[in-house]
Amino acid sequence: MQGFALFPFDPPGDVAALRADLRAWLADHQPQGRIVGRSNCWANFNPDFSRALGAAGYIGMTLPRRYGGGERHPLERYVVIEELLAAGAPVGAHWIADRQTGPLILRYGSEEQRERYLPGIARGEVYACIGLSEPGAGSDLASVRTSARHTAEGWRINGQKIWTTGAHLSHIMLALVRTEEGSERNAGLSQLLIDLDTPGVTIRPIIDMAGNHDFNEVFFDDVLVPHGALVGERGQGWRQVTAELGLERSGPERYLSSHALLEALVDAAGSEPDPAVARLIGELTAEMWTLRQLSMSTAAKLAAGEDPMVEASVVKELGNAFEQDMPRRVQAVVDCGWDDPDDLARLLRTLLIASPSFSLRGGTREVIRGIIARGLGLR
Numbered sequence: 001m002q003g004f005a006l007f008p009f010d011p012p013g014d015v016a017a018l019r020a021d022l023r024a025w026l027a028d029h030q031p032q033g034r035i036v037g038r039s040n041c042w043a044n045f046n047p048d049f050s051r052a053l054g055a056a057g058y059i060g061m062t063l064p065r066r067y068g069g070g071e072r073h074p075l076e077r078y079v080v081i082e083e084l085l086a087a088g089a090p091v092g093a094h095w096i097a098d099r100q101t102g103p104l105i106l107r108y109g110s111e112e113q114r115e116r117y118l119p120g121i122a123r124g125e126v127y128a129c130i131g132l133s134e135p136g137a138g139s140d141l142a143s144v145r146t147s148a149r150h151t152a153e154g155w156r157i158n159g160q161k162i163w164t165t166g167a168h169l170s171h172i173m174l175a176l177v178r179t180e181e182g183s184e185r186n187a188g189l190s191q192l193l194i195d196l197d198t199p200g201v202t203i204r205p206i207i208d209m210a211g212n213h214d215f216n217e218v219f220f221d222d223v224l225v226p227h228g229a230l231v232g233e234r235g236q237g238w239r240q241v242t243a244e245l246g247l248e249r250s251g252p253e254r255y256l257s258s259h260a261l262l263e264a265l266v267d268a269a270g271s272e273p274d275p276a277v278a279r280l281i282g283e284l285t286a287e288m289w290t291l292r293q294l295s296m297s298t299a300a301k302l303a304a305g306e307d308p309m310v311e312a313s314v315v316k317e318l319g320n321a322f323e324q325d326m327p328r329r330v331q332a333v334v335d336c337g338w339d340d341p342d343d344l345a346r347l348l349r350t351l352l353i354a355s356p357s358f359s360l361r362g363g364t365r366e367v368i369r370g371i372i373a374r375g376l377g378l379r
Contacts, residue, residue, distance in 0.1 A: 007297045018080070054123040062077050081099075129173050151224075190235060192229045194223070267344075
């Protein structure tokens with residue numbers, strides 16, 4: 001049976017100074033808008049903030065300088081994103097491009113793709129979405145039916161993606177498509193970079209129960225993209241996308257989406273909190289500390305070039321449970337009316353509605369638990 005490997009989190013340089021510099025920058029540049037925007041902030045789009053963050057060197061930190069990056073260590077980037085999320089900064093516009101798309105283009109993309117997209121990503125000006133989920137496939141990612149046929153003119157794409165976060169605000173999609181006719185399951189899949197202003201691409205909103213527009217369905221009707229849109233090797237999309245998911249599933253966003261609520265609870269509790277509230281604050285803080293250690297260890301394993309599929313899945317599963325349970329646990333111990341105007345009540349209302357969706361991002365719980373079980377030799 002394989003165990004959960006723990007790696008030491010040891011970023012180079014002066015981490016305390018890095019945190020202090022970023023906190024000072026945020027004090028001058030972070031928008032002071034609605035408090036509810038600080039919860040689940042990595043879904044909060046603010047292009048002006050993203051451009052300012054890019055100009056300050058806090059996006060594309062691990063990319064080579066020749067592509068506009070900072071050539072910083074991955075664990076330094078981890079420190080920066082942890083600070084941004086803890087502060088509730090509106091990082092949603094550049095989030096996917098910086099976290100996944102840029103590193104994947106650097107690793108698998110052509111030189112033309114790197115030169116075309118990476119500098120804009122590092123500037124906080126090029127935004128990306130992930131084209132994975134499809135209608136009728138549920139959580140079965142290998143059931144991709146969107147097809148891309150190789151022609152003399154380029155790749156002809158037909159099909160549909162769904163639950164595509166931020167597609168309506170993104171410039172590009174990194175899509176998993178079936179390039180080998182007659183192939184099944186995870187064979188015959190490839191990744192294509194699709195400019196979303198290409199003729200034949202239609203993006204339609206999916207409005208959630210709170211009236212928010214984060215998700216979309218994206219249709220491809222005989223969309224023609226150039227041969228150079230292929231990322232990496234033809235037919236190796238499954239291998240590439242599983243590496244990408246390791247980046248998606250293990251970061252601090254997996255336990256900090258509800259962090260603003262914990263801060264508001266501490267502030268509302270004051271210096272002499274009710275015993276039940278004090279106990280809950282202690283429990284939540286201890287659980288978050290443990291999740292942070294697991295997440296940092298997984299980040300260190302990624303930085304060492306290892307594949308943390310099991311560890312990343314554990315972080316996502318436990319982190320999602322923590323994020324989703326927090327609003328209900330807070331609701332159980334605080335006397336907070338649904339119409340109360342204070343920060344705690346507003347954050348609680350927002351997260352009670354939003355938190356059920358947290359476990360859908362990056363794979364449902366059933367899929368994640370299956371990955372963990374297989375990785376541990378339990379099935």
